[in-house]
Amino acid sequence: MRKMKITALLTAFMLMWAASAMAERADYNVIPLPKSVQSDSTKTFALKTGLGIAYDASDPEIARNAQFLRTWVEELTGIRLALTPDDKRAAIRLTIGLPADKNVKGKKGKKTTAKLSEQQQEAYRIAVSESGIDIAARQPVGLFRAAQTLRKSLPVVSNAADGNDISIEMPYAVIEDEPRFTYRGAMLDCARHYFPVATVKRYLDLMAMHGCNQFHWHLTEDQGWRFEVKALPELAKKGSVREQTVIGHNTGVYDGQRYGGFYSQAECRELVNYAAERYINIIPEIDLPGHMMSALHVFPNLGCTGGPYPVCTSWGVMHEVLCAGNPETITFLKTVLGELCDVFPSKFIHIGGDECPKVRWKNCPKCQAKAQALGLKDDGKHSVENQLQTWINHEMEAFLRERGRDIIGWDEVLEGGLTEGGIVMSWRGIKGGIEAAKQHHRVIMAPTTFCYIDYYQLQNRDRQPQSIGGYVPLSKVYSLEPILPDDLSEEEQQYILGPQVNLWTEYIAYPQHIFYMLLPRLDAISEVQWCRSEQKDFDRFKSRLPHMLKIYDRLGINYCRQYE
Ligand code: ACM
Numbered sequence: 139m140r141k142m143k144i145t146a147l148l149t150a151f152m153l154m155w156a157a158s159a160m161a162e163r164a165d166y167n168v169i170p171l172p173k174s175v176q177s178d179s180t181k182t183f184a185l186k187t188g189l190g191i192a193y194d195a196s197d198p199e200i201a202r203n204a205q206f207l208r209t210w211v212e213e214l215t216g217i218r219l220a221l222t223p224d225d226k227r228a229a230i231r232l233t234i235g236l237p238a239d240k241n242v243k244g245k246k247g248k249k250t251t252a253k254l255s256e257q258q259q260e261a262y263r264i265a266v267s268e269s270g271i272d273i274a275a276r277q278p279v280g281l282f283r284a285a286q287t288l289r290k291s292l293p294v295v296s297n298a299a300d301g302n303d304i305s306i307e308m309p310y311a312v313i314e315d316e317p318r319f320t321y322r323g324a325m326l327d328c329a330r331h332y333f334p335v336a337t338v339k340r341y342l343d344l345m346a347m348h349g350c351n352q353f354h355w356h357l358t359e360d361q362g363w364r365f366e367v368k369a370l371p372e373l374a375k376k377g378s379v380r381e382q383t384v385i386g387h388n389t390g391v392y393d394g395q396r397y398g399g400f401y402s403q404a405e406c407r408e409l410v411n412y413a414a415e416r417y418i419n420i421i422p423e424i425d426l427p428g429h430m431m432s433a434l435h436v437f438p439n440l441g442c443t444g445g446p447y448p449v450c451t452s453w454g455v456m457h458e459v460l461c462a463g464n465p466e467t468i469t470f471l472k473t474v475l476g477e478l479c480d481v482f483p484s485k486f487i488h489i490g491g492d493e494c495p496k497v498r499w500k501n502c503p504k505c506q507a508k509a510q511a512l513g514l515k516d517d518g519k520h521s522v523e524n525q526l527q528t529w530i531n532h533e534m535e536a537f538l539r540e541r542g543r544d545i546i547g548w549d550e551v552l553e554g555g556l557t558e559g560g561i562v563m564s565w566r567g568i569k570g571g572i573e574a575a576k577q578h579h580r581v582i583m584a585p586t587t588f589c590y591i592d593y594y595q596l597q598n599r600d601r602q603p604q605s606i607g608g609y610v611p612l613s614k615v616y617s618l619e620p621i622l623p624d625d626l627s628e629e630e631q632q633y634i635l636g637p638q639v640n641l642w643t644e645y646i647a648y649p650q651h652i653f654y655m656l657l658p659r660l661d662a663i664s665e666v667q668w669c670r671s672e673q674k675d676f677d678r679f680k681s682r683l684p685h686m687l688k689i690y691d692r693l694g695i696n697y698c699r700q701y702e
C-alpha cells in the first residue's frame with residue numbers, strides 16, 4: 139500500500155515536471171532590444187500547435203510575412219501554427235495600421251503617413267493578451283520586424299520535433315518599436331574570396347534577423363572580379379581567376395591552386411529578390427579606380443603602363459590602377475556601371491575610391507595631359523592627382539545620377555574635394571565622417587576601430603583563427619556612438635545615416651569562418667544601429683546574448699563562443 143502511494147506520488151510529480159518542462163516561456167527582451175517592452179509576467183497566453191495566423195491574403199507581401207512567422211515558430215519550438223487568413227477569431231492577427239495613428243488626420247480628414255520618417259515607416263506594435271497576439275504595423279516591413287522580434291523571444295525547445303505537446307507561455311505585453319537609424323548596414327567582401335550564393339543568403343538571413351537593411355556587397359578586387367558584365371564576357375571569365383593564393387600574411391609561400399568564381403547576373407538578381415523579401419537593399423560596389431588589377435589583367439590597355447598585369451595572388455595596396463587619362467577607362471566604367479544598374483535597383487551605388495596610389499598617374503603622360511586639360515592645380519589642400527580622382531568620381535556620379543542613383547565612396551573621396559551629393563563611408567576612423575557631415579554630405583560610419591569585423595575579436599590571438607590583425611572585441615563594437623555629439627551640431631548630426639560593419643576576407647576562405655567573425659559582433663552592431671543610446675548597456679546586452687547563441691545553435695550557424 140505504502141509502495142503504491144509512493145509510486146502514485148512519483149508519477150504525479152513526474153507528470154507535473156514534464157508539463158512544466160514543456161511549458162517554456164517567451165522573453166521579449168531580445169537583440170536588438172525593442173524601444174519599449176511593457177509586460178505583465180503574472181499572466182500568459184498559451185502558444186500552441188493549431189492556433190491560426192490571420193492576415194490580408196490579398197497582399198502577397200503580408201502573406202509572405204505570415205509564412206515567415208509560421209516557419210520561424212516551428213523552427214525553434216516545433217509548434218505548427220495554421221495560416222488562416224480569413225479567420226477573425228484566429229489567435230494571432232497581423233494588421234496594417236497602428237492604433238496610435240487612428241486619430242492622426244491629414245488634409246481633408248484623410249489618414250496620412252506622408253510626414254513619417256523612414257524609421258517610423260518601420261514601426262510596429264505587438265500586444266499579447268488573453269485574446270492572443272495582435273501584431274500591427276504601418277507597412278508590411280513593420281510586420282516583418284515584429285515577426286523577427288516574436289521569433290527571437292521564443293525559447294529554443296529541445297524536443298521541438300514533437301510540437302503537438304509543446305505550449306509556450308507568452309507573458310501579456312505591449313511592445314512598441316522602431317529603429318534609431320535609417321541605414322543599418324553590413325558589408326561582405328566576396329572578391330578576396332568567392333562565397334556561394336547560399337552563403338550570401340545566410341548572411342542576409344542573419345542581417346534580417348538583426349534588423350539590418352543595407353547589404354554592401356564588395357564585388358571587385360585586385361584578387362578577383364566577381365560580377366558578370368555581359369558586354370565584356372572576358373571580364374568575369376578571366377578576371378575572376380587567380381593562379382594561386384599566398385599562404386598567411388604575405389609569406390612569399392603560395393598554395394599552388396587556381397582559385398576563382400563569379401556571380402552571374404541571374405544569380406545577382408536572385409539575391410536582390412531574396413534580400414528584398416527580407417527588407418534588405420543590396421548596394422553593389424565596383425571599387426575604382428584602384429583595386430582594379432583583375433580588370434587590368436583582362437584589359438591591360440586600361441593601365442598607365444600597358445601591363446601585362448596578373449590577377450593578384452597576395453594582399454595589399456597595388457600601384458597599378460586604372461589610367462585616368464585614357465578615355466577608354468571612362469567608357470569601360472560606364473559599361474560596367476550601366477549593367478550594374480540594370481541588375482541592382484539600389485538607390486545607392488558604391489564606387490569604392492579607397493587606396494588608390496598616385497605613383498603611376500604622376501608619371502603617366504596621358505594622366506598628366508588630362509589633368510592639364512581639366513586645368514587642375516595643386517591648391518595646397520588637394521593635389522592634382524587627388525583632383526583627378528575626383529574628376530573620375532564626378533563622371534561616375536553624373537552617369538549614375540541620370541539613372542536615379544547616388545554614389546557612396548570610401549572616405550578617400552574627400553581628398554580631391556567630394557562631389558556634390560556623394561555619400562562618404564568613413565572607415566579610417568571617424569574624422570572623414572565628421573568632415574563630410576560638416577560639409578553637409580551624408581555619412582555612413584564604419585571606422586576600423588569599431589566596425590572592422592575582419593579584425594581579431596579576442597585579445598589572445600592563439601585562441602582564434604588567423605585574421606588580418608587589429609583587435610575589435612564585442613565590447614568595442616557595442617561602444618560605438620555614431621552621432622558624435624561632441625563634434626557635430628544637431629543639424630550636422632542629421633547627415634549621419636547610420637553605422638555599418640565590414641567583413642573583408644583576405645584571411646577568410648570558408649563560410650564557417652565568415653559566421654565565426656560575424657557572430658556575435660553582428661548582435662553588438664545591431665543594438666548600435668537599432669537602439670537609442672540611453673537603452674544601451676553592455677552588461678545587460680551580454681545577459682541577453684546566450685539566448686541568441688542558442689538560436690544560432692538551432693539554426694546550425696557557427697559563431698565565436700568566447701567574447702570580451
Ligand atoms: C578599406 O578598408 N580599404 C576601405
Ligand code: ZN
Binds near residue numbers: 464498
Ligand atoms: Zn595614366
